[in-house]
């Protein structure tokens with residue numbers, strides 16, 4: 476599945492957390508930066524690359540809605556692996572401004588990174604405007620390219636090194652246990668199976684309920700419950716058709732080829748659910 480010609484998109488530019496996660500799994504020569512999550516997913520969906528690495532969920536801030544929604548609404552692709560990385564956020568400034576970082580005029584980062592540092596920013600920089608950027612490394616690059624502006628980025632220590640920035644404050648995320656899950660996405664329903672995997676497999680299904688009737692969700696959950704299929708996540712997201720219409724993202728700790736899972740999928744279809752399966756995949760821990 477992975478050979479010398481494999482191209483892998485990631486949310487760039489270089490030194491994003493997504494880059495570090497991808498580099499922990501694949502050779503860096505195969506990695507190609509794309510500016511946004513939709514760009515990565517479109518590139519894999521239309522065949523410009525073979526795989527894409529995108530963030531899906533963080534322990535402090537929850538799901539990355541753009542990834543979740545895009546996987547349901549916009550592209551037909553599969554998850555072939557999950558990467559989990561520790562996330563340590565740093566406040567980065569241009570070296571020219573290193574001795575006046577306490578007077579920064581703006582902070583730039585990915586919305587998830589800003590949210591992971593909410594308390595720090597609230598108590599230290601409550602008057603300073605926060606600006607969302609496409610990724611943490613894009614924010615670091617912006618700070619590097621604008622030395623005349625006393626602005627900061629929230630990004631990782633590799634980004635400081637890559638873009639020649641100074642770490643003004645280390646580990647500014649609000650809670651110590653800060654990890655992000657990333658998906659490796661492919662057009663084919665295959666899986667990356669290496670001895671370094673840390674689990675026995677998980678299947679992601681996205682579904683809509685048959686109709687808005689009482690007990691519909693209960694019925695869906697009992698499909699998994701009586702088969703003793705353990706769920707590790709359930710989350711609803713807007714279906715974007717009307718207020719109160721949702722789709723559900725469900726992660727099941729089982730292989731889609733197990734008889735119980737096949738039975739569950741058949742029963743969901745019989746109940747009238749629309750089910751989109753994103754495949755079974757293994758989890759890998761990647762250094763950050």
Ligand SMILES: O=C(O)C(=O)C[C@]1(C(=O)O)C=C[C@@H](O)C=C1
Pocket residue numbers: 486490491492493494530531532533539562585587588609610611612654655
């Ligand atoms: O990869 C990056 O650097 C990103 O900006 C994305 C992202 C995310 O969406 O969760 C990745 C990891 C961190 O949780 C913060 C931001």
